[in-house]
Amino acid sequence: MVDRRDVGSWLAGPEAVTGVTGYPGERLERPETGPGSLARPGRRFASVLIDWIICLVIARGFFGTQTLEHPAGSLIPVAVLLVENILLVGTAGFTVGQRVLGVHVERVVGGGPIGLLRGVVRAVLLVLVIPPLTMGWDVDRRGLHDLISGSVVARN
Template sequence: MVDRKDVGSWIEGPRAARAGEGTYPGQRLGLPEHGPGSVARFGRRLVAILIDWTLCQLVAVAFLGGQLGRGGAGGLLPLAVFFAENVLLVGTVGFTVGHRVMGLRVVRLGGAPAGPVPGLVRSLLLAVAVPALIWDKDERGLHDKAAGTVILRTR
């Protein structure tokens, strides 16, 4: 028989699941709790993605000449720009414009640069959005888990 206590931490979210273990995001990965090298928290990641999405929208509008609101394939252009930005920048330098502004970087587990293949896998799943909204006790989204990456603070 399944009891509420068996699923309680899952229903209450990642913080409740961690509370019983006395851990912090990244401890299982050998990362510090705070400061540079620690797992980037949700607030910083959210601001970074908002910066990136805004820039991608501006680039899309510049290329479409203001036709973004008319629907059709033009509505996918910001997503295509966002995908390209993530593949190229995360796969080469390890951060997007938003990541850089917010003091974040994407690395493989162990600290090596993300690289092109993890950058591509991560970007494909990020473009779908759902994997980025589901994360584990270390606050790594499914897109990061699939790519074997983690977002760390640089400052």
């Protein structure tokens, strides 16, 4: 039999199920607000949107509008997004959109850029649109791409 506590637990969020209280990032020894705190989902989504627009412009500039109209050509902006994330996040720690919105990607342990290998893993999962589907599972609001690559998106 289902009782009110079973139904209410999912409404109360992950804290009701995990028993973890506090703010996102507390387990990772991050501040609640300000520099070094975890970036909120809205800021993260907006940075991906900026990056996506930039990748569309780049793809259109290099390959023209006719290429993008074909089904296989529609993957070109995705490939540009993949390369952008691998190179920029892996080396500098941020994409153009992340830089504009004042966030960066760093390793959970020790900080700093995540490196190219972790950047590849993170970027592949990102372009497969898996992170938005998994961000609610973690109490720190980290998507699967962050969990597997050992990274966090923090505020500058």
